[in-house]
Amino acid sequence: MTDTADRTDEIREVERIIIRFAGDSGDGMQLTGDRFTSASALFGNDLATLPEFPAEIRAPAGTLAGVSAFQIHISDHDITTPGDAPNVLVAMNPAALKAELDKIEPGATVIVNTDAFEERNLAKAGYADNPLEDGTLDGYTKIEAPMTSLTKEVCKDIGVKPRDAERSKNFFALGLVSWLYSRPEEPTMIWIREKFKGRDLVIAANEAAYRAGNAFGETAELSASRLAVRPAKLPAGTYTNINGNTALSWGLIAASHQVGLPLFLGSYPITPASDILHELSKHKNFGVRTFQAEDEIAAVGSALGASYGGHIGITTTSGPGIALKGETLGLAVSLELPLIVIDIQRGGPSTGLPTKTEAADLMMAMYGRHGEAPMPIVAASSPSDCFDVAIEAVRIAVQYRTPVMLLSDGYLANGTEPWKLPSVDDLPRLSVEFASETNGMDDEGREVFWPYVRNEDMARPWAIPGTDGLMHRIGGIEKQDGTGNINYAPENHDFMVRLRDERIRKIAETIPPLEVTGDVDADTLIVGWGSTWGAITSAVGRMRAAGEKVAQVHLTHLHPFAPNLGQILGQYERVIVPEMNLGQLTALLRAEFLVDARVISKVSGQPFTAGELVARIQEETR
Amino acid sequence: MTAVPLTTKKDWSSDQEVRWCPGCGDYSILTAMQLLMPEIDRRREDTVFISGIGCAARFPYYMNTYGMHSIHGRSPAIATGLAMARPDLDVWVVGGDGDMLSIGGNHLIHALRRNVNLTILLFNNQIYGLTKGQYSPTSEVGKVTKSTPMGSLDHPFNPISLALGAEATFVARTHDMDRGHMQEMFRRAHAHKGAALVEVYQNCNVFNDGAFGAITKKDARDAMLIDLKHGEPVRFGAENERGVMITDDGAQIVNVADVGEDKILVHDETADRGIAFALSGLAQDRESPTPIGVFRAVDRQEYGEAASAQLAAAQEANGPGDLDMLLRSLPTWDVS
Ligand code: SF4
Numbered sequence: 001m002t003d004t005a006d007r008t009d010e011i012r013e014v015e016r017i018i019i020r021f022a023g024d025s026g027d028g029m030q031l032t033g034d035r036f037t038s039a040s041a042l043f044g045n046d047l048a049t050l051p052e053f054p055a056e057i058r059a060p061a062g063t064l065a066g067v068s069a070f071q072i073h074i075s076d077h078d079i080t081t082p083g084d085a086p087n088v089l090v091a092m093n094p095a096a097l098k099a100e101l102d103k104i105e106p107g108a109t110v111i112v113n114t115d116a117f118e119e120r121n122l123a124k125a126g127y128a129d130n131p132l133e134d135g136t137l138d139g140y141t142k143i144e145a146p147m148t149s150l151t152k153e154v155c156k157d158i159g160v161k162p163r164d165a166e167r168s169k170n171f172f173a174l175g176l177v178s179w180l181y182s183r184p185e186e187p188t189m190i191w192i193r194e195k196f197k198g199r200d201l202v203i204a205a206n207e208a209a210y211r212a213g214n215a216f217g218e219t220a221e222l223s224a225s226r227l228a229v230r231p232a233k234l235p236a237g238t239y240t241n242i243n244g245n246t247a248l249s250w251g252l253i254a255a256s257h258q259v260g261l262p263l264f265l266g267s268y269p270i271t272p273a274s275d276i277l278h279e280l281s282k283h284k285n286f287g288v289r290t291f292q293a294e295d296e297i298a299a300v301g302s303a304l305g306a307s308y309g310g311h312i313g314i315t316t317t318s319g320p321g322i323a324l325k326g327e328t329l330g331l332a333v334s335l336e337l338p339l340i341v342i343d344i345q346r347g348g349p350s351t352g353l354p355t356k357t358e359a360a361d362l363m364m365a366m367y368g369r370h371g372e373a374p375m376p377i378v379a380a381s382s383p384s385d386c387f388d389v390a391i392e393a394v395r396i397a398v399q400y401r402t403p404v405m406l407l408s409d410g411y412l413a414n415g416t417e418p419w420k421l422p423s424v425d426d427l428p429r430l431s432v433e434f435a436s437e438t439n440g441m442d443d444e445g446r447e448v449f450w451p452y453v454r455n456e457d458m459a460r461p462w463a464i465p466g467t468d469g470l471m472h473r474i475g476g477i478e479k480q481d482g483t484g485n486i487n488y489a490p491e492n493h494d495f496m497v498r499l500r501d502e503r504i505r506k507i508a509e510t511i512p513p514l515e516v517t518g519d520v521d522a523d524t525l526i527v528g529w530g531s532t533w534g535a536i537t538s539a540v541g542r543m544r545a546a547g548e549k550v551a552q553v554h555l556t557h558l559h560p561f562a563p564n565l566g567q568i569l570g571q572y573e574r575v576i577v578p579e580m581n582l583g584q585l586t587a588l589l590r591a592e593f594l595v596d597a598r599v600i601s602k603v604s605g606q607p608f609t610a611g612e613l614v615a616r617i618q619e620e621t622r
Numbered sequence: 623m624t625a626v627p628l629t630t631k632k633d634w635s636s637d638q639e640v641r642w643c644p645g646c647g648d649y650s651i652l653t654a655m656q657l658l659m660p661e662i663d664r665r666r667e668d669t670v671f672i673s674g675i676g677c678a679a680r681f682p683y684y685m686n687t688y689g690m691h692s693i694h695g696r697s698p699a700i701a702t703g704l705a706m707a708r709p710d711l712d713v714w715v716v717g718g719d720g721d722m723l724s725i726g727g728n729h730l731i732h733a734l735r736r737n738v739n740l741t742i743l744l745f746n747n748q749i750y751g752l753t754k755g756q757y758s759p760t761s762e763v764g765k766v767t768k769s770t771p772m773g774s775l776d777h778p779f780n781p782i783s784l785a786l787g788a789e790a791t792f793v794a795r796t797h798d799m800d801r802g803h804m805q806e807m808f809r810r811a812h813a814h815k816g817a818a819l820v821e822v823y824q825n826c827n828v829f830n831d832g833a834f835g836a837i838t839k840k841d842a843r844d845a846m847l848i849d850l851k852h853g854e855p856v857r858f859g860a861e862n863e864r865g866v867m868i869t870d871d872g873a874q875i876v877n878v879a880d881v882g883e884d885k886i887l888v889h890d891e892t893a894d895r896g897i898a899f900a901l902s903g904l905a906q907d908r909e910s911p912t913p914i915g916v917f918r919a920v921d922r923q924e925y926g927e928a929a930s931a932q933l934a935a936a937q938e939a940n941g942p943g944d945l946d947m948l949l950r951s952l953p954t955w956d957v958s
Contacts, residue, residue, distance in 0.1 A: 238954050240952045253945065284933045285943050294728055301692075301700040302699050302702050306707035310708070330693075468667055474691070475692065485638075
């Protein structure tokens, strides 16, 4: 948080604020964070968010396991991460304070709901003494608000029962924080009225609680803590605040629109991918068919069946689901049909950390099938980038008739950022033609259709059932190129294995060359992929601002790589790869390009912060 | 829809050499199908056979239609996606007892309960053929095979009972020794809207020869096959002297003369599932009289059609999708 020179009244202007809302899962912290985000977005700040949920749906109330948090970084300039250490912590109960206190910056503002700091809750959080009184918060700016009782009090006047009133205390918190950080009230009020339409008492209670929070700020004389963040100077355009899973869903719909084929999603619910199933299920008027299958295998199977029928088959899942789908993906590789496979990565192995982020499925995407079964892989780098990457995945799938793996992760899935809406006219134009004519001759000189005759992209024809005269059979058994006839001959298999490898590598011809950003002539190149983009970009920016020379390149295409990657890597003395795994891209780069790439790895279920990246890059370069 | 041209068996036969063991029951099923298809009112172009893995799963290669030989157990799932995406197609699923009841059991029951428009042919030979002779989920207890030298311990599935339990809307049984009956069952199953399961007793002459001989041999059929016919009393025997009666203990085989004609069950394909289930329980071994024919045929909403109807309803309610509107469907703000 940086002070700026000009001060208006007592509200100080700062460039950015990082606020972390934390409370029990039942306290509505995600909603509070969402509302604060929306108000900030409409106000015009740049922002990035990081919601963090507990894995349990309802962990015992008041416990550390039940703490749910939402971090938002608002700024008056372009930012790429939800921030390093928060400047403000809102703790709705002792467990939230205990779980979150070590994440915030020294001297930060801590806003607590004092009503929740009673004996039982303190014990559940493992506090022997009350941290509000024992000096735990020395050195922090402490704002104590009896949120529960004040909310109950204002609700009493409008006839809301105390138990119901208690549920509105998150709006008290929102009201207080909005006052402190100069957020407009109007968007939240409109939202409350829409959301709770028809439930007048709930509307009244939430509005009253919000205003009580506002008023508390005034009357408790917290003016000294008031801050404001001006709108960011973003490029002109219309913006919306979007999370990765929504952007991904919209990208798929956009791709379907551009290519002119309907979408079919086969999916089995799994965290953190289910929201794509939910979102696409809302848009059946776009001709989107969604199918909640009996398991992960049926999910991908049904999508492949739909692709065979001429739809864009999609399956969405997280790592455990990819493991189950592996055999069907091998079939898709052998059938050479378009298929979009979306992995919203989470902490593994096994059930691992279902609600936490990790990016350790790259090797599985690359090699997680039996035999040589190459699949192109693309990865999204920010919530809004999910939109573009979805379109790119569909482009590759339909042009090259191949299953494509799209990697996102829990951080991108739920994190949000302002997104400048693209114009529909500017979206990539995609096209595909189904086969309509015979292309071979049988022994008796009759015209027949051969399913494995290739075009200049080495793609076979997509001949959908129902097409006149093109009856043919395809399958997972090794086949002869051209005719598609079953063929077990040794030299044929050798030929086909190499051909499948080559045809996927050939996709590089239509991948745009990578651009190095930062100091192109530096000694050190930071190579990233996936959701580390925000933290790397921010870290590189800070290092350069401090006079250090660093170059950066970020990969969307992980298989095949962009055509100029090898040449770029060769230009740098040091290649450093921050990854949320133990070094999977690092290993691929070393294997492919014989470079001494070094990993900076993080596998704690949390995304990198820019600050820690700066420190670790500096360690590597000293 | 394009007019259906006249065809013959040859038109429905692909150019691929058939590779089942000589004498395998699959040949007679294939012939029955290739002869039947010209009589069914669909074009080859609109017909798709999807299979998994196993001897039976070679079937699509021999039909001159569209076809996919997929992976073990997954054909009902793949076919579900195809049938939902393309309700205009005629989708058949072919597999054996290992494919559909063991590795793919889950997909089969879900396709049945959803009532996806699929005609599913389950070739039951009570053995694993392609992997050379292990016991299958329909093999009898005590079966001695390479993997069960001391006899198998597994209680077998009764595919008809299983399908009825999964609330299938069409369930039938036939056998590979009677082309006319097979064709009748295939025809009925094909005409059914929704998921139709036909169990075909199929002889694997290499690993389980004669498994159904006691009931399907020509001279045994009168005494051993109970041919279910809608609206007719369930009677069998050379003189029609035996019949089936429903008692508190389920379906019982009785001498008609002992109980009187009016006690004999009159078969009703649309009746309560419990009666069909009782009938399916009559064939617990291969030495006792076994019902064949249609156990149950009822109407229920077909899945793909219902899914398409939701799309139409969504378009009716919200208009056809407008991408620009979608992108602006969350709160937006302008930066100038
Ligand atoms: S192994 Fe049995 S079922 Fe398979 S082809 Fe040979 S005879 Fe037929």
